[in-house]
Amino acid sequence: MSHNDNGTLLVTGADVLGGGCRTDLLVEDGVIRQMGEGLSAPEGAQVVDAAGAVLLPGFVDPHTHLREPGREDTETIASGARAAAVGGYTAVMAMANTTPVTDSAVAAEWVYDKGQQAPHVDVFPVGAVTKGLKGEELAELGLMHRSRAGVRMFSDDGKCVHDPLLMRRALEYVTDFGGVVAQHAQDPRLAPHTACCHEGPYSGRLGLPGWPAVAEESIIARDIMLAKATGSRLHVCHVSTAGSVELIRWGKSTGVDVTAEATPHHLALTVAELEGYDSVYKVNPPLRAMEDVEALRAGLADGTIDVVGTDHAPHGLHDKQHDFEIAAFGMLGLETALSVVSTHLVSTGRMSWADVAQAMSVRPARLAGLEGHGRPIEVGEPANLTLVAPAATVTVDRDESESRSRNNPWHGRELTGRVVATILRGRPTFLHGAVTDLASESTVNAR
Numbered sequence: 001m002s003h004n005d006n007g008t009l010l011v012t013g014a015d016v017l018g019g020g021c022r023t024d025l026l027v028e029d030g031v032i033r034q035m036g037e038g039l040s041a042p043e044g045a046q047v048v049d050a051a052g053a054v055l056l057p058g059f060v061d062p063h064t065h066l067r068e069p070g071r072e073d074t075e076t077i078a079s080g081a082r083a084a085a086v087g088g089y090t091a092v093m094a095m096a097n098t099t100p101v102t103d104s105a106v107a108a109e110w111v112y113d114k115g116q117q118a119p120h121v122d123v124f125p126v127g128a129v130t131k132g133l134k135g136e137e138l139a140e141l142g143l144m145h146r147s148r149a150g151v152r153m154f155s156d157d158g159k160c161v162h163d164p165l166l167m168r169r170a171l172e173y174v175t176d177f178g179g180v181v182a183q184h185a186q187d188p189r190l191a192p193h194t195a196c197c198h199e200g201p202y203s204g205r206l207g208l209p210g211w212p213a214v215a216e217e218s219i220i221a222r223d224i225m226l227a228k229a230t231g232s233r234l235h236v237c238h239v240s241t242a243g244s245v246e247l248i249r250w251g252k253s254t255g256v257d258v259t260a261e262a263t264p265h266h267l268a269l270t271v272a273e274l275e276g277y278d279s280v281y282k283v284n285p286p287l288r289a290m291e292d293v294e295a296l297r298a299g300l301a302d303g304t305i306d307v308v309g310t311d312h313a314p315h316g317l318h319d320k321q322h323d324f325e326i327a328a329f330g331m332l333g334l335e336t337a338l339s340v341v342s343t344h345l346v347s348t349g350r351m352s353w354a355d356v357a358q359a360m361s362v363r364p365a366r367l368a369g370l371e372g373h374g375r376p377i378e379v380g381e382p383a384n385l386t387l388v389a390p391a392a393t394v395t396v397d398r399d400e401s402e403s404r405s406r407n408n409p410w411h412g413r414e415l416t417g418r419v420v421a422t423i424l425r426g427r428p429t430f431l432h433g434a435v436t437d438l439a440s441e442s443t444v445n446a447r
């Protein structure tokens with residue numbers, strides 16, 4: 001590999017979307033300039049050998065928690081950006097449940113500007129739906145949209161927008177500028193904050209407060225009706241039950257503009273993990289039964305579930321190392337998402353790499369209104385790319401992480417398929433097993 005002095009990159013022998021055809025790509029000024037066999041490297045070009053690797057559009061995470069401002073001890077925008085690069089991401093949507101909450105134009109611009117200084121991934125703020133996530137009055141939705149941050153995705157994630165009138169108003173409001181409301185579907189009466197275990201045989205036997213499926217499903221059903229009544233776009237975060245998948249399938253079949261997301265952990269892990277009371281498995285919504293996991297896999301494979309969102313939720317040891325019932329909700333996800341999807345959906349033949357490109361790049365970019373990401377791999381397109389080694393196995397080690405937190409539920413597990421390189425506008429952000437040293441001033445978030 002030669003040094004990247006002139007911003008020119010040659011990727012050789014890549015299998016685009018796993019279709020089986022090998023091609024070289026020449027990238028200049030962040031844009032794919034040539035594709036074909038046997039391209040030669042111009043003087044001074046950096047060469048990335050992609051033999052054996054599948055080339056995908058750079059991943060877009062519609063659901064990341066970066067904890068800055070407020071909890072920089074657990075993650076910063078910069079550390080989360082590095083973790084994103086390891087995971088093959090070129091853009092992430094930063095959830096609004098920070099301290100202070102991203103509920104104003106000033107706060108959104110602050111996150112956006114900080115994101116610009118993080119060279120490893122493009123960071124875009126999600127705006128809160130309600131002030132302070134309190135669920136009482138709408139946040140500055142229009143001002144956040146018209147700000148430099150150009151917010152188009154709004155969510156009170158961590159909390160459910162429970163008041164149906166507020167939800168209706170939010171849906172109506174964002175429609176004017178093509179925005180979307182992303183709901184954390186949890187009825188706070190049916191599943192209060194103490195609820196922490198999928199309600200069923202396990203919650204009874206383990207003696208943990210139950211979080212019933214209907215607390216999610218009743219909100220999704222209501223929100224689909226509201227989206228229908230308002231003609232607005234609804235996105236459902238971290239869908240976790242078979243019944244929710246059915247509701248979304250029905251909503252789509254009646255023409256409602258609803259999209260849905262599944263997390264890697266809900267696609268792979270079940271409530272049985274709670275047997276040992278290890279708080280690393282405490283997450284909202286909770287890990288469910290195998291039939292729910294199966295329904296999510298089927299839903300993702302048939303497009304009912306549109307996107308994979310990591311819900312990367314870093315927490316410090318002091319927030320996690322408690323009895324299960326009082327530990328914080330959430331688990332890491334950025335660095336391992338592709339490997340989990342590869343192991344449970346690609347290796348098993350349920351999804352192709354082209355399907356993965358849709359679920360992890362194309363559709364999340366469309367959902368978030370990002371035009372420079374999730375693009376086809378073609379001449380003239382921005383070079384936001386991810387290289388995956390489909391057969392490589394990885395044993396996850398929580399201490400080998402760019403995240404500031406260690407709440408990694410995949411620790412010690414062997415997964416098949418891994419990201420080997422991530423390229424953001426022609427510059428490798430992750431290569432040869434390491435995050436690249438990049439000067440911060442040379443990036444500009446490109447929506």
Ligand SMILES: NC(=O)N[C@@H](CC(=O)O)C(=O)O
Binds near residue numbers: 065283311331
């Ligand atoms: N998923 C979680 O369990 N926790 C998230 C909030 C959320 O996504 O609801 C967090 O911010 O920690």
Ligand SMILES: [Zn+2]
Binds near residue numbers: 158237
């Ligand atoms: Zn949530």
Ligand SMILES: [Zn+2]
Binds near residue numbers: 065
């Ligand atoms: Zn979340």
